[in-house]
Amino acid sequence: MTPKILSLLNFPMLHRRHITLKILIFLILIDLAETFAQFCFKKSVCAASFLEIHNFSEWVKFILVVLPSPFLWLGLFLVLAIFTSWSAVLSRIDLSVAVPVCSFSYITVPLVSAIFLGEHISHLRWFGITFILIGVFLVSLSAKCPQKTS
Amino acid sequence: MKTNIFFIIGLIALTDLCDTISQLILKSSINSIDWHVNTVQKALRLIWQLLKLPRVWLGFLISGISFLIWLFVLTKADLNLAFSLDSMRYVMIALASVLLLKEKVSIVRWLGITCVVFGIAMVAMG
Numbered sequence: 001m002t003p004k005i006l007s008l009l010n011f012p013m014l015h016r017r018h019i020t021l022k023i024l025i026f027l028i029l030i031d032l033a034e035t036f037a038q039f040c041f042k043k044s045v046c047a048a049s050f051l052e053i054h055n056f057s058e059w060v061k062f063i064l065v066v067l068p069s070p071f072l073w074l075g076l077f078l079v080l081a082i083f084t085s086w087s088a089v090l091s092r093i094d095l096s097v098a099v100p101v102c103s104f105s106y107i108t109v110p111l112v113s114a115i116f117l118g119e120h121i122s123h124l125r126w127f128g129i130t131f132i133l134i135g136v137f138l139v140s141l142s143a144k145c146p147q148k149t150s
Numbered sequence: 151m152k153t154n155i156f157f158i159i160g161l162i163a164l165t166d167l168c169d170t171i172s173q174l175i176l177k178s179s180i181n182s183i184d185w186h187v188n189t190v191q192k193a194l195r196l197i198w199q200l201l202k203l204p205r206v207w208l209g210f211l212i213s214g215i216s217f218l219i220w221l222f223v224l225t226k227a228d229l230n231l232a233f234s235l236d237s238m239r240y241v242m243i244a245l246a247s248v249l250l251l252k253e254k255v256s257i258v259r260w261l262g263i264t265c266v267v268f269g270i271a272m273v274a275m276g
Contacts, residue, residue, distance in 0.1 A: 128272025
């Protein structure tokens with residue numbers, strides 16, 4: 001019974017194309033790292049917020065102020081790490097699985113701003129978060145290995 | 151400062167298209183190398199192999215262009231609108247995966263992608 005249902009749902013039969021819990025957690029970590037990298041870039045630019053950029057010499061000044069910031073280098077390091085991890089994940093699963101599952105930042109950003117910045121989450125936003133979770137669940141389900149479930 | 155809405159939608163579609171193309175290039179390059187990465191060493195070797203391919207650099211260039219267009223959109227458009235329309239990238243990537251990478255996208259996966267797109271639109275509008 002079960003294999004028939006699985007074949008009806010058109011599960012990918014290729015053995016190496018299935019998603020595992022490990023890859024799922026990895027993708028969530030990539031998402032969190034991306035959020036944190038954005039935070040780092042914002043922080044590093046904040047140090048130069050007193051500058052007004054109108055011409056080339058002010059651009060140079062801006063870069064000289066931002067360049068020594070540890071946040072900038074942490075952000076750049078994170079971007080490299082994210083690219084490496086993303087490529088590693090793509091060697092294991094379909095692109096049409098990896099990209100929707102990586103939409104977790106649309107959930108984490110409102111949650112983080114609610115918890116740490118005291119922002120209000122509206123009903124519509126809660127609905128949206130639920131929808132994203134259901135969507136990610138369905139996409140992961142569609143990439144699950146049938147051999148493992150039976 | 152009211153910009154034409156169709157102009158904004160077109161620009162967002164363009165930045166999503168650029169993003170889709172760069173992801174396609176990356177994924178097809180990884181498929182052509184055809185490794186099953188499960189260690190950090192293998193991941194680093196994969197990156198090294200990827201960086202030797204000229205089309206991967208083309209992909210970087212295209213995602214850079216996509217980023218610039220996105221920055222321009224953010225200066226012109228309402229943030230809620232921009233972020234909710236940006237979720238069309240998920241549909242584009244799914245279509246491109248089916249048509250160009252020959253991935254099998256089942257009904258369940260389409261349903262999931264639709265839920266994600268609607269969810270993002272709601273989060274952005276909320």
